[in-house]
Ligand SMILES: NC(=O)C1=CN([C@@H]2O[C@H](COP(=O)(O)OP(=O)(O)OC[C@H]3O[C@@H](n4cnc5c(N)ncnc54)[C@H](OP(=O)(O)O)[C@@H]3O)[C@@H](O)[C@H]2O)C=CC1
């Protein structure tokens with residue numbers, strides 16, 4: 001059976017990556033492509049790498065345009081999902097790459113996003129304990145943020161097993177595409193080239209409560225998260241260095257064992273052989289999360305490093321993986337673990 005898929009936000013980075021993946025997916029046929037100000041233009045003007053769709057005309061993002069598809073992928077700015085979901089009704093599978101339905105706590109939402117909380121949908125990170133049950137057959141998916149994807153997968157096994165204190169530090173270098181296509185002063189070529197700078201420090205980044213939510217769910221109690229994103233001059237990729245204090249007596253072997261057990265059967269999570277370190281270049285265009293785990297015994301800390309492509313596993317790949325689960329397709333359909341190098 002072939003499923004029809006519409007993509008709202010088709011001219012953006014997340015929409016473009018969704019379309020790249022859908023073009024290679026055996027079970028999807030691409031339907032309506034919609035956007036905002038670009039409506040009326042051809043996709044080829046915005047996504048020159050998607051040759052088979054170059055002549056497709058972009059439509060306005062309206063419920064009427066998105067209706068009649070089996071799946072609607074939303075790759076729009078935050079705040080637009082609720083109206084579309086309501087108009088499409090409960091029978092359409094909606095996979096939202098935006099943040100609107102990720103957080104369960106309305107207060108955390110209001111504090112970090114400054115608007116009314118829309119609600120909570122099944123969280124689209126299948127590798128979290130118990131998540132697949134909530135995604136199988138669902139009609140709604142909230143795709144995680146890119147930083148929460150890699151940092152949660154890096155920390156959940158140690159936190160869930162009680163091997164580290166519930167107080168974690170995440171410092172994550174990110175490529176610029178995470179910010180979307182629209183022009184931002186700190187992303188102008190002359191600002192970003194040859195420069196590395198932190199931003200949204202000291203608990204200010206809106207992904208902090210999302211990471212805390214994921215870790216808290218497995219810790220059985222609150223987890224404190226100190227998160228610092230760092231912008232680096234590359235288009236794609238995130239490298240997250242995650243650390244937490246080891247509980248007394250926990251050593252390198254026990255720590256590594258927990259990760260090998262947690263991810264041994266996961267198609268998209270690779271715990272690298274000892275001595276090999278994750279690198280963003282190794283996961284470009286792939287849905288893989290590379291992890292390495294080590295114990296810094298002198299400092300008494302677990303050190304877990306994770307690499308993802310923010311647009312693939314960090315957004316569109318995760319979205320397709322969840323759509324596969326929701327539709328009863330093989331979870332890996334249309335998704336590659338093969339990167340592009342150099
Ligand atoms: N980039 C990333 O790494 C990640 C992105 N996401 C999420 O995915 C979503 C899209 O992000 P991204 O692709 O980066 O953003 P972009 O800015 O690259 O793209 C935004 C898209 O939304 C469309 N759009 C903008 N305003 C409107 C509007 N008022 N009505 C209809 N369409 C509109 C744009 O169309 P037009 O060309 O007409 O302006 C464009 O297609 C966001 O919610 C983001 O948080 C999630 C995880 C990671």
Ligand SMILES: CC(=O)N[C@@H](CCC(=O)OP(=O)(O)O)C(=O)O
Pocket residue numbers: 097098099144145146147174175176177178179180229231310
């Ligand atoms: C470089 C950069 O600006 N990255 C973005 C990541 C956004 C993202 O991935 O996710 P959302 O869906 O939650 O917006 C940021 O730090 O806000």
